[in-house]
Amino acid sequence: MSHRRLTQMLGYEFRDPEILERALTHRSASSGHNERMEFLGDGLLNGIVGELLFHRCPKATEGDLSRLRASLVREESLAVIGSALKLGDEMNLGSGELKSGGFRRASILADAVEALIAAVYLDGGFEQTRAMLARVFEDRLNNLPDPASLKDAKTRLQELLQAQARPRPEYGVERVEGPPHKQRFHVHCRLPDSDEIEQAEGSSRRIAEQRAAQLMIDRLEP
Amino acid sequence: MSHRRLTQMLGYEFRDPEILERALTHRSASSGHNERMEFLGDGLLNGIVGELLFHRCPKATEGDLSRLRASLVREESLAVIGSALKLGDEMNLGSGELKSGGFRRASILADAVEALIAAVYLDGGFEQTRAMLARVFEDRLNNLPDPASLKDAKTRLQELLQAQARPRPEYGVERVEGPPHKQRFHVHCRLPDSDEIEQAEGSSRRIAEQRAAQLMIDRLEP
Numbered sequence: 001m002s003h004r005r006l007t008q009m010l011g012y013e014f015r016d017p018e019i020l021e022r023a024l025t026h027r028s029a030s031s032g033h034n035e036r037m038e039f040l041g042d043g044l045l046n047g048i049v050g051e052l053l054f055h056r057c058p059k060a061t062e063g064d065l066s067r068l069r070a071s072l073v074r075e076e077s078l079a080v081i082g083s084a085l086k087l088g089d090e091m092n093l094g095s096g097e098l099k100s101g102g103f104r105r106a107s108i109l110a111d112a113v114e115a116l117i118a119a120v121y122l123d124g125g126f127e128q129t130r131a132m133l134a135r136v137f138e139d140r141l142n143n144l145p146d147p148a149s150l151k152d153a154k155t156r157l158q159e160l161l162q163a164q165a166r167p168r169p170e171y172g173v174e175r176v177e178g179p180p181h182k183q184r185f186h187v188h189c190r191l192p193d194s195d196e197i198e199q200a201e202g203s204s205r206r207i208a209e210q211r212a213a214q215l216m217i218d219r220l221e222p
Numbered sequence: 223m224s225h226r227r228l229t230q231m232l233g234y235e236f237r238d239p240e241i242l243e244r245a246l247t248h249r250s251a252s253s254g255h256n257e258r259m260e261f262l263g264d265g266l267l268n269g270i271v272g273e274l275l276f277h278r279c280p281k282a283t284e285g286d287l288s289r290l291r292a293s294l295v296r297e298e299s300l301a302v303i304g305s306a307l308k309l310g311d312e313m314n315l316g317s318g319e320l321k322s323g324g325f326r327r328a329s330i331l332a333d334a335v336e337a338l339i340a341a342v343y344l345d346g347g348f349e350q351t352r353a354m355l356a357r358v359f360e361d362r363l364n365n366l367p368d369p370a371s372l373k374d375a376k377t378r379l380q381e382l383l384q385a386q387a388r389p390r391p392e393y394g395v396e397r398v399e400g401p402p403h404k405q406r407f408h409v410h411c412r413l414p415d416s417d418e419i420e421q422a423e424g425s426s427r428r429i430a431e432q433r434a435a436q437l438m439i440d441r442l443e444p
Contacts, residue, residue: 035284040276043291047269051343054262062257069265121273126348172402180394180412190402205427 006090010116012132014123023119024087026108028094034115037122041114044121045073048133056141064147071150072140075110081136082109087116153213157189160220167192169216171209174199189216228312232338234354236345245341246309248330250316256337259344263336266343267295270355278363286369293372294362297332303358304331309338375435379411382442389414391438393431396421411438 003020007013014020027033049072053065060068071077082088087109097108121129134141151159157169174186186201189212198215202208225242229235236242249255271294275287282290293299304310309331319330343351356363373381379391396408408423411434420437424430 036276036282036287039284039287040272043269043272045269047265047267050262050265054258060258062261065258065261170402173398173405173407176395176398180392183395185395 003090006085006087009085010120010132011135012120012124012128014119016123019119019123020116021092023115024090024112025092026094026097026112028097029092034112037115037118038111039118040121041116041118044129045114045117045133048130049073049137051130052134052137052141057144060147067147067150068144071145072137075106077140078110078113079106082113085113085116087112153210153217157213157217157220160217161191169213171212173205173208187212189213191216225312228307228309231307232342232354233357234342234346234350236341238345241341241345242338243314245337246312246334247314248316248319248334250319251314256334259337259340260333261340262343263338263340266351267336267339267355270352271295271359273352274356274359274363279366282369289369289372290366293367294359297328299362300332300335301328304335307335307338309334375432375439379435379439379442382439383413391435393434395427409434411435413438 003017003024007020022032023034023037025033027035046069050065050069053060053068053072057065057068088104091108091112093108117129117133120132148156154169154171161167161169170190170192172188172190174188177184177186184201184203185205185208186199187205187208188197188199189209190197196216196219198212198219200208200211200215202211225239225246229242244254245256245259247255249257268291272287272291275282275290275294279287279290310326313330313334315330339351339355342354370378376391376393383389383391392412392414394410394412396410399406399408406423406425407427407430408421409427409430410419410421411431412419418438418441420434420441422430422433422437424433
């Protein structure tokens with residue numbers, strides 16, 4: 001396959017087309033697949049998007065930069081990029097994945113985006129990779145979300161209480177129900193100075209605590 | 223401070239000494255501290271150590287590469303590097319941190335190593351940073367652990383069972399005890415084909431499950 005449309009969208013022309021072909025080969029199609037390249041691309045993506053944010057947001061704190069980066073490089077975001085690059089049409093997938101529509105699966109698209117980043121690095125080096133990522137992420141970097149909106153509920157609740165000089169909330173598991181693999185965690189979030197309590201449940205302690213924290217925020221900020 | 227010994231150990235001479243000074247400034251000492259540089263250095267470290275491993279270990283799977291990288295860049299490993307570089311003697315710390323021995327704290331040393339990586343990048347660019355990290359990690363890259371030894375107990379148990387064509391183990395929380403913030407999770411690990419059970423407890427579900435898995439491994443591999 002020539003992949004001309006893809007390389008035009010990336011703004012990068014490969015010297016060695018085999019590197020690109022490998023980046024587009026899912027493990028279901030061949031032993032010459034892209035999984036090691038995914039690993040390489042994932043690390044470079046974190047480093048380079050971090051650097052782009054570092055320069056783009058000179059006032060952002062370390063925490064804000066971390067949250068912004070996490071929002072840009074998470075699987076869903078990469079899958080949207082993979083979709084826009086129409087990677088589903090360019091990938092080499094085994095017949096099982098093809099039949100089951102694997103080319104539309106978020107994880108396969110996101111992994112292929114990471115492998116593509118590695119391919120540009122292996123073929124063209126760091127500066128070419130950085131330039132390609134600056135292009136691919138340009139719109140997103142120009143329209144960054146408010147970092148505060150990316151904070152999780154437990155963090156937001158803690159900051160809300162801190163701003164009112166109130167003590168930290170307490171979380172506790174009340175009970176765990178259901179058979180293994182389908183257990184439900186029932187937790188509470190309690191404000192020690194007022195004894196206000198919110199309860200929530202979820203498939204993990206973490207999820208249940210986030211829900212309870214959100215309920216407490218809703219109670220405090222009606 | 224001239225930091226001549228430090229730059230000799232790093233094998234990198236800074237054009238702008240202020241960048242190095244900032245990398246060595248903890249938030250307890252000045253508003254011109256190194257926290258944003260930590261963020262930048264952490265991402266570059268992951269990307270570059272990943273690339274060094276990618277080339278060093280051409281047969282390693284993605285999972286092995288991930289485990290090897292995690293072992294090289296975790297806080298304890300970076301603190302050892304910070305100690306060897308004698309960063310405690312070179313850092314700018316506030317009086318509180320100085321009195322409490324903060325210069326010996328693993329987290330402060332590890333964060334300063336990350337900030338140093340950012341400093342080399344901002345001052346000298348990617349290739350200089352890569353060369354410096356290849357030097358700093360040279361011994362560790364020449365003496366990599368067996369990736370299998372880095373797997374956690376749940377993973378090792380699952381692979382052990384898989385090799386014997388046995389079904390996956392089941393984990394379940396039996397009960398949660400204690401006041402909030404000091405809760406103990408009691409869990410079991412059960413083999414569904416033989417009804418063998420091991421129980422363990424811990425301060426989180428994850429920790430307790432890892433312990434129960436290790437007990438089950440000990441039972442199966444006496």
